[in-house]
Amino acid sequence: MLRLYFFISLMCLVKSDTDETCPSFTRLSFHSAVVGTGLNVKLMLYTRRNWTCAQVINSTVLGNLNVTKKTTFIVHGFRPTGSAPVWMEDLVQGLLYVEDMNVVVVDWNRGATTVIYNHASSKTKKVAIVLKGFIDQMLVQGASLDDIYMIGVSLGAHIAGFVGKMYNGQLGRITGLDPAGPLFNGRPPEDRLDPGDAQFVDVIHSDIDALGYKEPLGNIDFYPNGGLDQPGCPKTILGGLRYFKCDHQRSVYLYLSSLRENCSITAYPCDSYRDYRNGKCVNCGIPQKESCPLLGYYADNWKEYLKQKDPPMTKAFFDTAKEEPYCIYHYFVDIITWNKNIRRGSITIKLSDRAGNITESRINHEPAVFQKYHQVSLLARFNQDLDKVATISLVFSTGSVIGPKYKLRILRMKLRSLAHPERPQLCRYDLVLMENIETVFQPIPCPKLLM
Ligand SMILES: *[C@@H]1O[C@H](CO)[C@@H](O)[C@H](O)[C@H]1NC(C)=O
Ligand SMILES: *[C@@H]1O[C@H](CO)[C@@H](O)[C@H](O)[C@H]1NC(C)=O
Ligand SMILES: *[C@@H]1O[C@H](CO)[C@@H](O)[C@H](O)[C@H]1NC(C)=O
Ligand SMILES: *[C@@H]1O[C@H](CO)[C@@H](O)[C@H](O)[C@H]1NC(C)=O
Ligand SMILES: CC(=O)N[C@H]1CO[C@H](CO)[C@@H](O)[C@@H]1O
Numbered sequence: 225m226l227r228l229y230f231f232i233s234l235m236c237l238v239k240s241d242t243d244e245t246c247p248s249f250t251r252l253s254f255h256s257a258v259v260g261t262g263l264n265v266k267l268m269l270y271t272r273r274n275w276t277c278a279q280v281i282n283s284t285v286l287g288n289l290n291v292t293k294k295t296t297f298i299v300h301g302f303r304p305t306g307s308a309p310v311w312m313e314d315l316v317q318g319l320l321y322v323e324d325m326n327v328v329v330v331d332w333n334r335g336a337t338t339v340i341y342n343h344a345s346s347k348t349k350k351v352a353i354v355l356k357g358f359i360d361q362m363l364v365q366g367a368s369l370d371d372i373y374m375i376g377v378s379l380g381a382h383i384a385g386f387v388g389k390m391y392n393g394q395l396g397r398i399t400g401l402d403p404a405g406p407l408f409n410g411r412p413p414e415d416r417l418d419p420g421d422a423q424f425v426d427v428i429h430s431d432i433d434a435l436g437y438k439e440p441l442g443n444i445d446f447y448p449n450g451g452l453d454q455p456g457c458p459k460t461i462l463g464g465l466r467y468f469k470c471d472h473q474r475s476v477y478l479y480l481s482s483l484r485e486n487c488s489i490t491a492y493p494c495d496s497y498r499d500y501r502n503g504k505c506v507n508c509g510i511p512q513k514e515s516c517p518l519l520g521y522y523a524d525n526w527k528e529y530l531k532q533k534d535p536p537m538t539k540a541f542f543d544t545a546k547e548e549p550y551c552i553y554h555y556f557v558d559i560i561t562w563n564k565n566i567r568r569g570s571i572t573i574k575l576s577d578r579a580g581n582i583t584e585s586r587i588n589h590e591p592a593v594f595q596k597y598h599q600v601s602l603l604a605r606f607n608q609d610l611d612k613v614a615t616i617s618l619v620f621s622t623g624s625v626i627g628p629k630y631k632l633r634i635l636r637m638k639l640r641s642l643a644h645p646e647r648p649q650l651c652r653y654d655l656v657l658m659e660n661i662e663t664v665f666q667p668i669p670c671p672k673l674l675m
Contacts, residue, residue, distance in 0.1 A: 246277040250333040252306030261306075263335035263347050265354040270316050270327040278329065283361035291367035294325040294396075297355065299332075301378025301404060302344045306337040309377070311476045318483030322521060330355065336379070345407050348379055352386030359387070369394045370423070377401045377476055378435065381417050381427070382408060385441075388421030389414065397524055400427040402436040402475035409437060417441045419537055424530075426523040428478055430454055431471035443530045444538045446519050448478055448489075450497035456546030478550055482520020487551035489519040490643065491540035500541035502590055503603030506554065506642055516540075543586075545607050553609040554642040555585075557602045560635045561594040567632055568593055569622040569659075573604050573639075575613045583608040591623065594632060609643065613650055617664040620657040629659040638670055 247268060252261065268278035271288045279287040289295065296319055300309050316327050335347045359372060372395045376384035381400030388395045400417050408416045418441060419425050425442035432438040432451040449455060457470035478489065493516065494505030508516040517526040517540055530538050544550040557573060568591045576582045585604035592600045616639065620632040634655040641647050650667035657663050 247280045248278070249308040249312060249329065249331050251308050252303075252333055252337045254305050257304055257306045257337050257339045260338045260340070260343055261334045261336075263332065263350055265335070265351055266331040267358060268329040268331060270320060270329070272320055272324050275317065275320055276313075281328070283358045286362070286365065289326045289328075289362070291362055291365045294323065294371045294373060295328060295362065295367065296325055296373045296375060297328045297330055297384070299330045299351070299355075299374060299376040299380030299383050300336065301376075301380045302341055303333055303336040304339055304341075306333065308333070311473070311480065314480055315375070315476070315483075318480055319521075322483050330380070330383075341406060345379055345404070348383045349386050351383050352390065355383070355387045356390045359391075370396045373397045373399075374422070375399045375401065375479075376403070376417070378404045378472065381437075381441075385417030385421040388425075389418075393420045393422060395422040397424045397426075398422040398442075399479065399523075400425070400441060401479055402428060402430045402472050403441055405432070405435060405437040409439075419443050419535070424524050424527045428475040428519065430473075430475040430478070435469070435472040436475075440537050440539055443536050444491075444493075444517060444523060444526065444540055446478075446491050446523075447497060447539060447541050448474065448519075448544050450541065454546075455544065477548070478544065479520045481549045481551075482518065482522060484549065486549040488522075489542060489544065489551055490516050490554070491519050491542045492516050493538050493540045495539065497541045498590075501543075501603065503556065503601055505541070506556070506603065543605050552605045552607055555604045555606065556638075556640050556642060557604050558599050558636075558638040558640070559592075559594065559602065560597060560599045560637075561633055562596055562635045563594065563631070563633050564596065566593060566595050567622070567630060569620055569630070569632070571602060571657075572619045572621070574617040574662075575606065575610050575639075576615050576617075577610045577612050578614045581608055581610055583610060597635070604639075609641075611647075613639070613667065615664055616650070616652070616667050617662050618655075618657055619660060619662050621660055631659065632657040639667065 267281050269281045269287050269289050270278055273288050281287045319327050332351045336344045338344050369391055374384035381403035384398045388398055398421055403417050426444045427442035428446045429436050429451040430448055454471045454474040458467040461467050492500050492505045494500040499505055543552055545552050570591050573585045583606040585606055594600055622630055636653050638649055638651050640649040649670040651670035652665055652667050
């Protein structure tokens with residue numbers, strides 16, 4: 225009995241000890257969500273001096289915050305269960321990993337926690353006013369608005385926008401991660417995030433048919449997988465709670481992957497997802513830069529170019545894999561055919577290397593029209609980037625199950641990597657594809673002078 229008593233008091237001691245030295249994000253229960261919570265904004269500072277242990281700061285006590293450095297605020301959204309955001313720690317660590325900066329977690333869990341979304345959304349402007357008060361003090365201490373960066377998730381994206389409006393768009397940058405749609409869709413710019421809210425506004429839309437905002441809100445708006453359903457997320461309610469938030473949260477995980485150095489997600493400026501899929505938008509049209517914009521932390525490298533546009537708004541599309549690091553690799557397959565009659569159909573491509581890696585493109589282009597001596601360029605997307613392709617396999621399909629089987633007579637096919645244009649292009653001449661039958665061959669490097 226006594227031992228148990230000691231054990232319990234020891235546990236209490238340990239707990240209260242860590243609570244005192246390392247403040248953490250407010251954790252509330254579902255009960256709080258049911259009864260609702262009053263607004264309280266807590267600011268927690270992390271720096272390279274304090275990577276994992278936060279300092280609670282406010283407008284009078286700035287702690288280790290060094291006003292000469294960049295300051296990134298992370299603003300979360302609606303919390304229907306009262307829990308802490310699962311991605312918060314990774315985001316803080318990721319930011320500190322890429323740059324020596326101040327990271328301020330804006331914990332407004334008291335306020336965001338409620339089962340009634342309208343109650344949380346009605347507090348967004350109040351949170352913005354608290355942040356304005358804090359930033360004003362930073363300015364007094366010598367900070368510059370240029371160095372202020374706000375990352376807002378869901379409702380947090382609009383909060384960041386409201387702060388930006390109070391500084392007439394002079395904040396350095398705002399990133400909106402799937403800005404909240406419900407109650408904000410269709411609202412005028414003063415009631416939501418807007419491209420004028422900061423010197424640069426970039427947005428990732430990953431759930432435009434449910435929790436996210438559909439229309440563009442920034443200087444660049446990224447629509448992964450078209451912005452609708454994200455690969456790897458449950459498609460039905462049988463997926464449980466994940467069904468509701470997986471697409472929405474994917475924007476955060478995509479942003480996070482840009483902070484790790486595994487691969488970079490390239491996005492293609494385009495009018496529509498359909499045009500992107502049909503390979504119409506891979507040239508980027510960015511004269512100063514050779515590459516297309518990257519998603520995430522480094523998107524602001526394209527700031528000058530993107531802001532020159534009139535209006536300064538660009539939509540960009542790309543597909544992703546279903547799990548980290550989410551990158552997929554784009555190739556063009558150029559095909560010239562010589563069938564007498566026009567053929568319509570799609571082509572599936574499989575690549576393999578000598579080590580035995582195999583990667584297959586998803587067929588999601590619309591049926592292509594193959595016309596004698598005309599070149600058709602198909603955009604192929606692979607989950608792996610094989611450096612040295614040993615064999616290529618092609619399957620031609622018209623998509624009809626009944627009826628005659630067709631042949632596609634290929635004069636020349638060419639495979640070229642978009643991510644690595646310097647790699648040798650691979651060719652194959654004189655090939656006949658029988659419908660729905662796999663044809664495997666070894667490509668040869670294309671002659672240099674051939675177009
Ligand atoms: C700021 O924090 C300090 C120390 O935690 C506290 O004493 C002070 O009252 C706070 N000021 C405001 C304005 O909340
Ligand atoms: C603040 O950061 C600057 C460089 O960004 C550095 O020179 C200075 O020493 C830092 N101040 C403190 C108190 O760490
Ligand atoms: C690359 O990704 C893996 C798993 O996705 C992760 O464990 C690793 O930390 C990442 N690399 C870097 C440099 O972040
Ligand atoms: C190919 O396979 C080898 C050995 O199985 C592996 O080490 C390598 O990472 C793979 N390459 C790619 C691009 O997946
Ligand atoms: C190195 C450093 O400044 N560490 C600080 C981290 O934050 C806690 C309070 O949250 C301080 O006690 C540490 O001194």
